[in-house]
Amino acid sequence: MTISPDDDFAAAEYALGTLDPSERATLAARRLREPELDEAIRGWEARLAPLAEAAPALEPPRDLLPAIEARIGGASPEARGDATVVTLRRSLARWRATAIAASIIAAMLAIGFFAREATRQAAPREYVAILQKDAASPAFEVTVNLDKQELTVRPVAARAPPGKSYELWIIDAKLGAPRSLGVVGETPRAANLSAYDPAVVADATYAVTVEPPGGSPDGKPSGPPVFVGKLIPVAP
Amino acid sequence: MTIRGGAPGERGPAGAGDDLADLLSRIAARDAAAFAALYKQTSAKLYGVVARILTRGDVAADVLQEAYVRIWEKAGEFDPLKGSPLAWMATIARNRALDEVRRVRPLSLEDQPEGFEPAAEEIDPLAARERSEGLAALVDCLKALDEEKRAAVLLAYYRGLSREALAKRFGRPVPTIKTWLHRSLSQLRDCLAS
Numbered sequence: 001m002t003i004s005p006d007d008d009f010a011a012a013e014y015a016l017g018t019l020d021p022s023e024r025a026t027l028a029a030r031r032l033r034e035p036e037l038d039e040a041i042r043g044w045e046a047r048l049a050p051l052a053e054a055a056p057a058l059e060p061p062r063d064l065l066p067a068i069e070a071r072i073g074g075a076s077p078e079a080r081g082d083a084t085v086v087t088l089r090r091s092l093a094r095w096r097a098t099a100i101a102a103s104i105i106a107a108m109l110a111i112g113f114f115a116r117e118a119t120r121q122a123a124p125r126e127y128v129a130i131l132q133k134d135a136a137s138p139a140f141e142v143t144v145n146l147d148k149q150e151l152t153v154r155p156v157a158a159r160a161p162p163g164k165s166y167e168l169w170i171i172d173a174k175l176g177a178p179r180s181l182g183v184v185g186e187t188p189r190a191a192n193l194s195a196y197d198p199a200v201v202a203d204a205t206y207a208v209t210v211e212p213p214g215g216s217p218d219g220k221p222s223g224p225p226v227f228v229g230k231l232i233p234v235a236p
Numbered sequence: 237m238t239i240r241g242g243a244p245g246e247r248g249p250a251g252a253g254d255d256l257a258d259l260l261s262r263i264a265a266r267d268a269a270a271f272a273a274l275y276k277q278t279s280a281k282l283y284g285v286v287a288r289i290l291t292r293g294d295v296a297a298d299v300l301q302e303a304y305v306r307i308w309e310k311a312g313e314f315d316p317l318k319g320s321p322l323a324w325m326a327t328i329a330r331n332r333a334l335d336e337v338r339r340v341r342p343l344s345l346e347d348q349p350e351g352f353e354p355a356a357e358e359i360d361p362l363a364a365r366e367r368s369e370g371l372a373a374l375v376d377c378l379k380a381l382d383e384e385k386r387a388a389v390l391l392a393y394y395r396g397l398s399r400e401a402l403a404k405r406f407g408r409p410v411p412t413i414k415t416w417l418h419r420s421l422s423q424l425r426d427c428l429a430s
Contacts, residue, residue, distance in 0.1 A: 012421040017289075017334040018392045018399050024338045044421075045327045046319050047428055050370035051393050052326030054361035057280035058287050061297050065275050068301050069268065072308045 003036045011037060015044035025141055025156040029130040032232055124233030129206055130156070131227035139227040140168075140184065142206050143234075146198045151181060154188035158227070160210065167211045169221060170196065172204035183215040184208065205230055256321035257314070264312035271308055278325060279304075285326050286333040288359075289396030299336055303329035320368060337396045359394045377427035385420045388413065 003011070013019050014027045031038040125147050131140040139158035144151045153168055160166045166185070169178040174197070181191045193201050207225035209216070216222055256277065262270035282303060287296040306328050314324050361367075361375055378386050384406060391397045391405065399417070403410045 009418050009421070012425075013417060016389065016392050016417065016421065017330070017338070017396050018402070018417060019338070020398060020400075021338045024334070028335075042318075045331075046323070047374070047424065048393060049319055049323035049327050050368060050374045051361055051390075052281075052285050052323060052330065053366075053368060053371050054364040055281070055284045055288065055326075055359055055394060058284040060279050060283035060287075060300055061293070064279070064297060064301055065272065068275070068304045068308075069272070071301070071305050072268070072271070 003040050007037055008040055011040035012044045014041050015048055022157045025130060029128065029141075029232075032128065032234060124202075126234040127202060127231035128234050129229035129231045131206060131208055131229040133227060140166075140208060140229075142168075142229065142231070144193065144201060144231055146193075146201065149192060149194040149198075151191045151193050151201075152188055153181070153184050153191070155184065155186055158208075159186065163213060165211050165213050165215055166208050166226075167215045167221070169207045169209065169225070170201070170204045171207055172200050174200050175204070178207070178221055180216065180219060181206075183211070202231055202233075256325075257316050260307075260311045260314045260321055263308060264314075271304075274307075275304060278322065281322065282325060282329040286329050288394055289330070289333040289337055295336060296333075299332045300329065303332045306332070320370065323370065334396055338398070359390065361390070373428060374424070377424050380427060381420050381423060385416045388416055389420050389424075392417070 010019065010023070010027055014024065019027060027037070027041075031041055125145065127144040127146075129142040129144075131142060133139065139156055141154045141156050142151060143154075158166065165183045168181040168184050168191070170181055171178045182189070206229055207221075208227040209221040209223055209225055211222050256274065259270045259274040259277075263274060279300065283296065283300050286299050286303065287293070290296040290299055303325075307325055310328070314321060318324075361371060362379065364371065364375070367375065378389070381389070388397075388402050388406065391402060397405065399410050399413045402413045406413065408416075
């Protein structure tokens with residue numbers, strides 16, 4: 001094991017949970033690329049995990065299981081036993097009794113899942129990028145799910161200067177000029193990527209610029225990027 | 237590297253670990269009935285972990301939901317040689333809770349309304365009646381820490397307190413807390429490895 005003592009402490013504090021948001025985001029990104037760091041974090045998690053046994057149980061809200069089953073409801077049909085079908089049918093009946101809308105959502109989720117399964121390939125489908133000025137100051141976390149053709153941008157430690165907005169851009173030679181993915185604020189938001197070639201999405205540079213409130217008036221970046229990053233695959 | 241805390245044979249009382257490991261392997265084969273059974277057996281335990289870190293109930297419920305979706309997705313990665321099923325699941329749930337609480341605007345103890353006293357129910361693993369091998373070993377090592385330093389580690393683990401929150405709590409500067417944590421953690425590591 002060749003991890004430095006500083007990194008080992010960082011790994012320990014990551015597992016304990018005491019790193020501040022930007023340190024935590026940096027380490028989360030680094031562990032994806034650095035197997036030794038990842039192993040150190042797992043080691044610390046394993047050391048501390050028995051503590052969870054001593055946490056007194058608390059009953060969660062009642063309706064959670066059906067909601068979770070709806071989200072995982074697309075279990076592949078060939079591997080699914082009869083018992084599963086019965087469970088799902090029962091859940092569906094329960095939802096119908098309360099709200100028809102819920103079963104429509106469940107159905108949409110199931111269709112989405114099957115569509116996703118059908119297009120599943122060996123290539124990575126999930127990516128993450130930390131947009132930063134330098135290694136010590138991550139500002140935004142960008143995650144991309146190619147199956148959903150969706151990008152989610154989440155602020156880590158960024159606040160736009162007063163009277164200005166941050167705007168996210170996708171930049172790639174194949175696209176020509178930078179294309180806007182919308183204004184990013186203090187809450188996570190999603191952007192649809194269906195207009196872009198997945199190969200371009202995976203390879204592009206993502207950048208944030210400072211713009212007038214509400215975003216660039218002419219669809220072009222008003223200045224140089226203040227935060228940039230590239231996607232790296234998340235282990236499937 | 238030896239991971240004593242995750243030693244094989246660490247499992248809950250009355251062989252409950254066997255059942256959970258079995259459920260996880262069925263879940264890895266996409267058995268939704270096994271998933272429902274796992275949820276029934278473990279959700280109160282995991283909610284007990286996340287709800288003490290995320291004191292807002294709606295957020296805690298969302299995080300618990302996401303944690304179980306991950307457990308469903310990653311069940312095949314569970315390795316009984318590296319720890320108990322519950323420890324593995326709790327780590328997933330706790331990590332999700334920490335990601336949530338360590339965001340730009342964390343919903344954490346710092347945002348508690350005045351007068352809220354979380355210390356009212358402090359968790360003391362040293363007083364736990366039932367202990368797995370893993371917990372027993374960890375508790376022995378925790379006992380060797382100074383009382384204040386042990387309390388800091390436990391508040392970080394169970395309540396998700398940040399260094400800043402711990403500094404406030406113990407009336408010490410943040411760098412002191414950092415030193416405490418580093419000393420305590422390396423002491424724990426050496427103790428567990430011995």
